Amino acid sequence: xxxxxxxxRPPRTEVGLLGxxxxxxxxxxxxxxxTIFSVAFIYxxxxxxxxxxxxxxxxxxxxxxxxxxxxxxxxxxxxxxxxVSLGIVVFLAMLTWVxxxxxxxxRRWLVIGWLLSFPLIGILLRGFSRESPFLPLVSENxxxxxxxxxxxxxxxxxASFPLGVVLALGRRSKLPVVKVLCTVYIETIRGVPLIxxxxxxxxxxxxxxxxxxxxxxxxxxxxxxxxxxAAYTAENVRGGLAAIPIGQYEAARAVGLNEALVMALIxxxxxxxxxxxxxxxxxxxxxxxxxxxxxxxxxDLLGIAKAVTGQKEFIGLHKEVYAFAAVIFFIFCYTMSYxxxxxxxxxxxxxx
Amino acid sequence: MQNEKLNTMEDIxxxxxxxxxxxxxxxxxxxxxxxxxxEVVVICGPSGGGKSTFIRTINRLEEHQRGDIIVDGIELxxxxxxIHAVQREIGMVFQSFNLFPHLKAIDNVTLAPIWVRRWxxxxxxxxxxxxxxxxxxxxxxxxxxxxxxxxxxxRVAIARALxxxxxxxxxxxxxxxxxxxxxxxxxxxxVELARSGxxxxxxxxxxxxxxxxxxxxxxxxxxxxxxxxxxxEFFINPREDxxxxxxxxxxxH
Ligand SMILES: Nc1ncnc2c1ncn2[C@@H]1O[C@H](COP(=O)(O)OP(=O)(O)OP(=O)(O)O)[C@@H](O)[C@H]1O
Ligand SMILES: [Mg+2]
Numbered sequence: 001x002x003x004x005x006x007x008x009r010p011p012r013t014e015v016g017l018l019g020x021x022x023x024x025x026x027x028x029x030x031x032x033x034x035t036i037f038s039v040a041f042i043y044x045x046x047x048x049x050x051x052x053x054x055x056x057x058x059x060x061x062x063x064x065x066x067x068x069x070x071x072x073x074x075x076x077x078x079x080x081x082x083x084v085s086l087g088i089v090v091f092l093a094m095l096t097w098v099x100x101x102x103x104x105x106x107r108r109w110l111v112i113g114w115l116l117s118f119p120l121i122g123i124l125l126r127g128f129s130r131e132s133p134f135l136p137l138v139s140e141n142x143x144x145x146x147x148x149x150x151x152x153x154x155x156x157x158x159a160s161f162p163l164g165v166v167l168a169l170g171r172r173s174k175l176p177v178v179k180v181l182c183t184v185y186i187e188t189i190r191g192v193p194l195i196x197x198x199x200x201x202x203x204x205x206x207x208x209x210x211x212x213x214x215x216x217x218x219x220x221x222x223x224x225x226x227x228x229x230a231a232y233t234a235e236n237v238r239g240g241l242a243a244i245p246i247g248q249y250e251a252a253r254a255v256g257l258n259e260a261l262v263m264a265l266i267x268x269x270x271x272x273x274x275x276x277x278x279x280x281x282x283x284x285x286x287x288x289x290x291x292x293x294x295x296x297x298x299x300d301l302l303g304i305a306k307a308v309t310g311q312k313e314f315i316g317l318h319k320e321v322y323a324f325a326a327v328i329f330f331i332f333c334y335t336m337s338y339x340x341x342x343x344x345x346x347x348x349x350x351x352x
Numbered sequence: 353m354q355n356e357k358l359n360t361m362e363d364i365x366x367x368x369x370x371x372x373x374x375x376x377x378x379x380x381x382x383x384x385x386x387x388x389x390x391e392v393v394v395i396c397g398p399s400g401g402g403k404s405t406f407i408r409t410i411n412r413l414e415e416h417q418r419g420d421i422i423v424d425g426i427e428l429x430x431x432x433x434x435i436h437a438v439q440r441e442i443g444m445v446f447q448s449f450n451l452f453p454h455l456k457a458i459d460n461v462t463l464a465p466i467w468v469r470r471w472x473x474x475x476x477x478x479x480x481x482x483x484x485x486x487x488x489x490x491x492x493x494x495x496x497x498x499x500x501x502x503x504x505x506x507r508v509a510i511a512r513a514l515x516x517x518x519x520x521x522x523x524x525x526x527x528x529x530x531x532x533x534x535x536x537x538x539x540x541x542x543v544e545l546a547r548s549g550x551x552x553x554x555x556x557x558x559x560x561x562x563x564x565x566x567x568x569x570x571x572x573x574x575x576x577x578x579x580x581x582x583x584x585e586f587f588i589n590p591r592e593d594x595x596x597x598x599x600x601x602x603x604x605h
Contacts, residue, residue: 250413253439254443255512256464257467265467270452
């Protein structure tokens with residue numbers, strides 16, 4: 001004889017909105033007190049913010065200066081070049097999204113597309129020579145606003161990542177010279193604030209480079225940021241490398257892979273995957289640190305914000321201007337952190 | 353394979369007076385042994401005796417410091433080309449599987465043929481599927497190692513080692529990390545492999561497996577071979593006291 005258990009409905013209080021409220025917000029007297037207090041607090045804060053945003057703030061300072069915030073001193077006649085660049089990036093991003101599950105051919109084309117987009121956008125933004133009828137020169141010194149912030153952040157991130165990986169590998173090298181050089185580099189940079197690296201890159205780079213190559217302020221700032229960020233990437237990657245069990249190296253060598261393939265196919269993919277959160281965190285701070293280029297006379301988004309608050313017709317509107325800048329920074333940083341979480345879950349498939 | 357037939361085969365592995373130290377610790381103390389093509393050899397012995405270290409010197413996961421090791425006519429020296437040539441001829445299966453966790457089972461198997469042998473992907477996939485069928489898990493091909501049971505992981509590891517079409521297979525306690533109900537599925541694969549005529553060196557305490565397929569058993573302790581004999585003789589007439597003690601310990605429980 002089999003015993004048939006009766007199927008019961010859950011007790012009333014555990015289901016529905018009321019059940020949820022009772023369970024999570026009013027389970028005990030102090031939890032209830034806390035709930036009431038928090039609601040009151042949120043109400044006061046939100047009411048203050050909303051009344052300011054919709055009633056008191058004078059957003060004209062932002063709407064009138066919108067183009068200035070975005071591209072700053074980039075000539076208005078050439079602004080279409082920035083828009084086209086943006087279009088290229090958005091187009092590639094959409095293609096990447098569409099083909100995110102694809103392998104083989106489409107993926108290879110996407111990588112090629114992204115790689116090509118960098119020089120393409122560089123040429124588009126900078127142009128050829130002053131007299132050129134097509135794409136006349138727009139010197140980097142005129143790049144400013146969100147445009148400059150993005151160029152600094154994106155190029156800094158993209159260039160510092162491979163450099164950081166190479167440094168991390170170098171630090172584990174069996175060759176003493178390579179190892180010592182990488183270690184000294186990483187530790188020196190990590191012991192120095194970004195501001196001083198930026199200053200040094202402005203003053204020192206021209207001394208190291210041959211006189212034919214004259215880098216503008218933006219390029220020098222970029223170099224400084226890349227060198228700085230690479231040291232931190234290297235340390236993060238080193239953590240990931242250290243977490244790879246020795247058995248992975250042995251198994252890879254046992255199937256006949258040489259040292260380079262062991263690294264490229266087995267060790268680095270696992271190590272980098274493990275440090276995505278740390279590296280994205282580092283890139284987010286790099287993004288915010290681009291504001292420091294104001295020190296060497298560049299007008300990034302924050303620099304432009306400061307300049308806008310000095311306009312005669314908008315005197316005293318600091319709050320509006322900085323709130324707008326903060327929202328822009330938040331949008332980019334949150335996007336990065338969201339993308340990183342998506343990437344983690346996407347890559348985490350089947351991992352223990 | 354008959355033992356008489358084996359005797360006519362040439363030596364595929366020759367070890368002469370192999371020594372190794374870990375720091376001051378003398379792990380391998382002058383091991384000399386030859387193994388014939390197609391021979392199945394089981395190595396057993398007490399823990400810490402150096403069995404793992406010994407078979408790992410054969411595919412150069414460990415470097416020996418004195419003596420000669422010659423595999424299929426290639427001497428293992430510090431010459432990287434020789435080392436890679438030997439590593440391509442030898443497949444290895446580890447106690448802890450060591451599958452690549454970021455790759456699906458099939459990609460674990462095709463990786464080396466594609467990147468080392470330079471096979472086109474279609475050919476590598478076809479051969480890999482045949483191997484996964486041979487070890488009995490074609491339906492697991494597109495899962496990640498983390499989604500497989502221990503026994504399944506170890507069978508993928510065997511397929512991965514076989515994918516390079518090695519002449520020699522090394523097994524280092526392939527079933528010690530497995531739950532009892534999974535040991536048999538792995539041993540069955542190994543028995544089939546042993547009968548296929550490939551040269552095999554297996555470190556294991558599975559004496560049932562040894563009796564079924566091994567041509568020779570080597571008893572290894574304190575960094576050297578204490579005793580070796582054909583499988584029947586080894587169990588019926590162990591000569592050394594240490595061997596008798598060891599056999600009584602592992603056969604009684
Ligand atoms: N990388 C290493 N560094 C230092 N000592 C080591 C290293 N690997 C192994 N040893 C030591 O060498 C000795 C032999 O180890 P090995 O793993 O070869 O023994 P084993 O016979 O395989 O034992 P088991 O049955 O436990 O696997 C042990 O005493 C061990 O502690
Ligand atoms: Mg061992």
